[in-house]
Amino acid sequence: MKIVVFTKAAVPLSSAIRIDPKTGTLIREGVPLTANVWDRDAVEFALKLRDRYGGEVIALSMAPPSGIPALESLIGMGVDRAILASDRAFAGADTWATAHVLAKTIEKFIPDYDLIVTGEETIDSTTAHIGAQTASWLGVPYVYYVYDAEIKGRTIVVRRFLEDEGVDEVYEVEMPAVVSVLKGSQVPREISLSRKLAARERIQTISNKELGLDPECVGLRGSPTVVAGMAPAVYPPRKKIVLQGESGEVARKLVEALKQEGIL
Amino acid sequence: MTCKLWPPVNKEEYKGVWVYLERDGDKRLKDVGLELLGKARELAQKLGNSEVGGVIVAGSEEMAREAIYHGADKVVIIDNPDLKTYTPMEYAEAIAQVVQKYKPEIFLIGATKRGRELAAYIANTLTTGITADCTALEVDPKTRDLLQIRPTFGGTQLATIRTPQRRPQMASVRPGVFPKPQRDTSRTGEIIVERVEIPTRRTRLVSIEKRIERDIADLPPVESADVVVAGGRGLGSAEGFKLLIDLAKLLNGTVGASLMAVRAGWAPHTRQIGQTGKTIRPRLYIAVGISGAIQHLMGITEAKTIVAINPDPHAPIMENADYAVVGDYKQILPALIEELRRLKNQR
Numbered sequence: 001m002k003i004v005v006f007t008k009a010a011v012p013l014s015s016a017i018r019i020d021p022k023t024g025t026l027i028r029e030g031v032p033l034t035a036n037v038w039d040r041d042a043v044e045f046a047l048k049l050r051d052r053y054g055g056e057v058i059a060l061s062m063a064p065p066s067g068i069p070a071l072e073s074l075i076g077m078g079v080d081r082a083i084l085a086s087d088r089a090f091a092g093a094d095t096w097a098t099a100h101v102l103a104k105t106i107e108k109f110i111p112d113y114d115l116i117v118t119g120e121e122t123i124d125s126t127t128a129h130i131g132a133q134t135a136s137w138l139g140v141p142y143v144y145y146v147y148d149a150e151i152k153g154r155t156i157v158v159r160r161f162l163e164d165e166g167v168d169e170v171y172e173v174e175m176p177a178v179v180s181v182l183k184g185s186q187v188p189r190e191i192s193l194s195r196k197l198a199a200r201e202r203i204q205t206i207s208n209k210e211l212g213l214d215p216e217c218v219g220l221r222g223s224p225t226v227v228a229g230m231a232p233a234v235y236p237p238r239k240k241i242v243l244q245g246e247s248g249e250v251a252r253k254l255v256e257a258l259k260q261e262g263i264l
Numbered sequence: 265m266t267c268k269l270w271p272p273v274n275k276e277e278y279k280g281v282w283v284y285l286e287r288d289g290d291k292r293l294k295d296v297g298l299e300l301l302g303k304a305r306e307l308a309q310k311l312g313n314s315e316v317g318g319v320i321v322a323g324s325e326e327m328a329r330e331a332i333y334h335g336a337d338k339v340v341i342i343d344n345p346d347l348k349t350y351t352p353m354e355y356a357e358a359i360a361q362v363v364q365k366y367k368p369e370i371f372l373i374g375a376t377k378r379g380r381e382l383a384a385y386i387a388n389t390l391t392t393g394i395t396a397d398c399t400a401l402e403v404d405p406k407t408r409d410l411l412q413i414r415p416t417f418g419g420t421q422l423a424t425i426r427t428p429q430r431r432p433q434m435a436s437v438r439p440g441v442f443p444k445p446q447r448d449t450s451r452t453g454e455i456i457v458e459r460v461e462i463p464t465r466r467t468r469l470v471s472i473e474k475r476i477e478r479d480i481a482d483l484p485p486v487e488s489a490d491v492v493v494a495g496g497r498g499l500g501s502a503e504g505f506k507l508l509i510d511l512a513k514l515l516n517g518t519v520g521a522s523l524m525a526v527r528a529g530w531a532p533h534t535r536q537i538g539q540t541g542k543t544i545r546p547r548l549y550i551a552v553g554i555s556g557a558i559q560h561l562m563g564i565t566e567a568k569t570i571v572a573i574n575p576d577p578h579a580p581i582m583e584n585a586d587y588a589v590v591g592d593y594k595q596i597l598p599a600l601i602e603e604l605r606r607l608k609n610q611r
Binding site for chain 1: 265
């Protein structure tokens with residue numbers, strides 16, 4: 001089994017998010033990045049399959065060099081090796097241009113893959129696009145929100161949960177295939193510090209020199225969607241009337257106010 | 265100076281605003297598709313009376329008529345016995361073929377779990393862009409670009425996204441974000457059955473079963489109630505919901521829950537309110553012991569009046585409430601219930 005697991009070096013929400021005023025895209029260069037938290041479910045899922053069926057797990061990420069620590073921590077978790085696709089030309093990519101680079105990297109460097117595993121979504125963009133887009137690039141079947149799987153010959157039998165319908169479904173999918181892992185469905189293993197410290201030699205960095213993609217089809221220029229504006233989210237203004245004190249009194253005031261509003 | 269992998273697009277050829285109409289089993293359509301037909305009508309008007317279209321996979325004429333009553337002028341039913349059961353790749357391929365044939369200027373998809381699964385594959389197959397989870401959609405009359413507005417970076421920012429060079433322009437929208445239009449049975453439209461061939465099937469559904477989640481009360485769903493009383497981690501235990509249910513019943517409303525309360529197992533998934541749950545638009549929303557993370561606030565922006573009950577006057581929910589009641593819900597709610605009963609008896 002050759003399993004590729006995607007990870008995004010994401011901007012943890014606690015840190016200051018910086019937006020490029022010219023392009024409206026996220027600045028990731030020089031910002032401390034960590035592996036997207038939901039990718040840990042994906043990594044755990046991939047490692048469990050490897051432990052059961054043998055083979056290797058390769059992490060793949062498109063990021064600036066500051067994305068290396070994220071890959072190191074995944075290697076610390078037990079991933080065998082990692083590929084970082086990093087090039088200034090890739091900066092500012094939307095999900096189409098990102099999936100393009102990921103798919104071409106797989107075709108060139110991991111052509112004999114069996115399975116691609118992604119997290120359900122990223123914590124900083126939450127689009128859940130990349131898995132389906134990569135499946136479309138590679139022309140392979142895919143299933144989202146998976147929490148359990150077994151391999152039967154050339155098919156993977158996946159079990160998934162649709163939260164909004166409250167249903168569990170089982171699918172048989174021919175490999176190679178893409179699956180996204182339901183967030184919070186796995187218990188990610190601990191990171192081994194010694195493995196993490198020795199991780200650097202297991203990371204292969206490639207650039208567009210090796211991939212040879214048309215610069216017009218990657219990064220900001222190769223993105224069909226364009227961020228035309230960015231503004232702080234404003235929520236509708238509220239009255240903010242504070243009521244406190246003895247609860248009977250507070251209840252009376254609140255009921256009176258709601259009567260005035262015509263709600264009661 | 266554009267990517268050579270993008271087939272040339274003649275924008276003039278793309279007309280109309282189309283919607284993917286997801287089925288809810290084999291009897292009806294999911295509400296989100298109907299909600300999007302309402303928004304599609306509005307956008308179509310702004311684009312100079314364009315046509316509104318809908319796409320149903322393996323649906324019935326009855327469903328198509330329902331779509332017409334809610335605003336569609338034309339509905340395509342994809343007819344292929346192989347597509348009776350949902351599988352992601354095969355559905356996405358079939359929908360992409362129909363969109364390719366009818367060339368809408370805008371194509372909208374309801375961001376249910378299945379909708380999210382399909383949307384990006386369809387967009388990629390059509391070599392166009394897609395914006396996820398839009399909370400507002402406008403058009404720029406000059407360029408006819410769809411302004412796809414979405415919260416990002418944890419809901420702190422609103423991004424406006426365009427797809428200037430590619431058509432169709434695609435966006436997904438979560439259920440409940442736009443109101444469902446009035447059902448008008450006098451509307452007429454065209455129903456077209458398209459026989460679509462799909463490549464050899466590579467995904468098969470083996471089984472499907474409903475998870476039995478115990479509901480906490482025999483009350484209506486949160487997305488259809490006028491009054492919603494919701495509980496969060498501050499309740500301290502599942503017990504706390506008892507008081508909320510009493511209050512909800514008195515107000516002819518229903519109960520909801522924050523993500524934290526659902527994760528704690530105090531309420532079922534179906535009652536979760538917020539970005540990862542339901543978006544609601546009640547007349548009155550009462551948040552009890554909910555801190556008010558941005559993801560939660562995103563689900564209640566359309567509530568007319570918000571009451572928050574929380575011991576912490578600085579909790580974010582208190583900043584986003586019309587009435588911020590500072591105190592312990594175990595004292596406040598019984599007093600409120602008593603006051604409401606008195607009011608009822610007076611009337």
